Amino acid sequence: MTENKSAWQDKKDSLPKRIGLASDHGGFELKQEIAKNLRQNHYEVIDFGNTQLKQDDDYPDYVVPMARAVANGEVDRGIAVCGSGVGACVAVNKAKGVRACLINDTFSARQGVEDDNINIICLGGRVLGQSLAWELVKAFLSAQFSGAERHVRRLAKVEELENGGSNL
Numbered sequence: 001m002t003e004n005k006s007a008w009q010d011k012k013d014s015l016p017k018r019i020g021l022a023s024d025h026g027g028f029e030l031k032q033e034i035a036k037n038l039r040q041n042h043y044e045v046i047d048f049g050n051t052q053l054k055q056d057d058d059y060p061d062y063v064v065p066m067a068r069a070v071a072n073g074e075v076d077r078g079i080a081v082c083g084s085g086v087g088a089c090v091a092v093n094k095a096k097g098v099r100a101c102l103i104n105d106t107f108s109a110r111q112g113v114e115d116d117n118i119n120i121i122c123l124g125g126r127v128l129g130q131s132l133a134w135e136l137v138k139a140f141l142s143a144q145f146s147g148a149e150r151h152v153r154r155l156a157k158v159e160e161l162e163n164g165g166s167n168l
């Protein structure tokens, strides 16, 4: 437990700069808008696609490579967009090391990082307006994991589950 704790606390790092984005057709327009806003705000954007609007594309093809890039540290955090945000969220959470959530309010966008150390937010391109989506992205990117003992303890239990060593 002690080792886990310090590993998590080490992850209380500086604010993210390299942001991975991915979407299918349902999230394409919103992804493009978010990418533009991020670049205007001096973030480095790594777009995992789709890079064109293709009505029959499949969200796992884009969001999973992005999720792996978040998990292995190629990018600092990620944003996954599909029509509802639901499918993208299910898919990215299959990548080991990803903690992602579908987010529709600014409280959860911030607290999801502070308490639960989420590293990807999932958004619904057919649900959110562009202004709210941008507020959610800003809240997500400007928040940091608190490193508080109770959150570290809880996340260690989740990590044990992911590693197959949990006795829950």
Ligand code: RB5
Pocket: 024, 025, 026, 027, 059, 082, 083, 084, 085, 086, 087, 088
């Ligand atoms: C694609 O039409 C749509 O199902 C997808 O974007 C997403 O909403 C799935 O959760």
